[in-house]
Amino acid sequence: MYLLCLQRLLSVLYIMFPRHAAVVISGTELARQIHREIQRDVEELIAHGNMRPHLGVILVGDDPASHTYVKNKTRAATILGISSDTVVRPSSVSQEELLELIDKMNRDWKVSGLLVQLPLPDHINERAVCNAIAPEKDVDGFHIVNIGKLCLDQRSMVPATPAAVWEMIKRSGIQTVGKHVLVAGRSKNVGMPIAMLLHSDRNHERPGGDATVTIAHRCTPQYRLKELSLLADIIIAAAGVPSLITADMVKEGAAVIDVGINRIQDQKTGAVRLIGDVDFEGVKEKAGFLTPVPGGVGPMTVAMLMKNTVTAARNALMH
């Protein structure tokens, strides 16, 4: 709340006085705001005699990154009063076994939300797995029916990263109606759903941003990307390309949301650090708003997954 007021105040000040650098939107701070809302929602559910929301996670194989992601998710759940359990299967698990496990957890009323950590081993069809999860428990929002609903502006489980981008824009007071948004990246989990959320009608069942949206990607020539990004009021970088967006591509005062997570090894120390798709230092001098990496969209994504889990628990009350 304080953060919200502060950011609004800063955006007013930005109009009144010349400024030197962008407002850096802290995903960590905004995530805390959402955490408080989730904790309140969980307490409310329990106070009304309902079960504590529970997140079921299926983890296949021993990829360290996947194990870290899952640990981050279940740890966040615990802190927020959401219970969870992780079912681990070896990478040799058959698709049939996996589908049976999902079916069992779909029918288990104690599981409010269910996710299968991706990627899966090559012998398993990820699409079949995503479509096997009951749509009302599908906290990742990857089920074909949830994708269809998202694209038709119906209420649905919105995938966590696009939902995070939406919340960061809205909670920072960045206007979208009639604005031009450039989305760089067209992945089905990030770029495409972000474009869907932002271009659609604010008066539909699931409100959209009413923005003019340009979707760019690896086939977009560099000169064209620059041409279009210079016309954008909001730039969403979700291509997985370090330094894709540089200061010369940003209109003075534009909002720049960096969804990229690229692992870069320091040539001297050998240490791995995370960088986004945006040249942060350069763009900071030009943009009106900017999200950092790390500490931007990342923590917000986990928060939105938890919000989806509470939504799933509420869905269960209606079934």
Add this chain to the structure above:
Amino acid sequence: MYLLCLQRLLSVLYIMFPRHAAVVISGTELARQIHREIQRDVEELIAHGNMRPHLGVILVGDDPASHTYVKNKTRAATILGISSDTVVRPSSVSQEELLELIDKMNRDWKVSGLLVQLPLPDHINERAVCNAIAPEKDVDGFHIVNIGKLCLDQRSMVPATPAAVWEMIKRSGIQTVGKHVLVAGRSKNVGMPIAMLLHSDRNHERPGGDATVTIAHRCTPQYRLKELSLLADIIIAAAGVPSLITADMVKEGAAVIDVGINRIQDQKTGAVRLIGDVDFEGVKEKAGFLTPVPGGVGPMTVAMLMKNTVTAARNALMH
């Protein structure tokens, strides 16, 4: 085929010599090309001992426009060797009765493709009706699973109008990869799926156009629409606004596809005529390619619906 060669030749000549007016893409001619392909496919199906493809149509109420649309569709079917039947129900029909009828036709193996003519009376939930049609018989492509598949670049029944626009572009030899497309209009049956087809990856299961795509709509300010349309190699006008696209908004040599169908009453004679969203006479002097209204996307849309019916008949062979 001749038409295709002619159009390719014209596009080469256009590069070699200065020209005075756009190549007018005749939807009527291209539809004839597709008709021949469908007739060949139907004959082939029958020659292999399969049933003749059959289109089932459900028509509710007595709206004259709906009756005309249905008549055009079933007449086209007959000409192409596709059998059809139209089940008419009064506008007082209950949603339950309608869903029962759909269920019956879903289970009827003699029905290859099934469509319910829209719009439906207010007391009926159109979404529920679209979702009741078996996805593999859904020749309109409006089922939530077909929408989801379309947006994930999976093979699916593509709605006829977006499919028509795609074919007109491809069969006229207009390049899309790396080009900038402006789609004016974001309807769920036309603008949105066109944007999906054109921005997505040409190497995916259902190939996309690999174009950079901008989606504009009623919230796009006029100055911004012009700014973006002047950068577009392809403009798709699907807003339902007469004269939305004028010559001053078109880049020299751009392709302009007019999906608008607006009924205009002549103030003198009182006669009703159809016009598109594009100022045809003006834009003709500027564009490289242009589709007329009528005789453009309209006849191609009916052709693509028939193509979907043949696809549905093929789907049935695999079930």
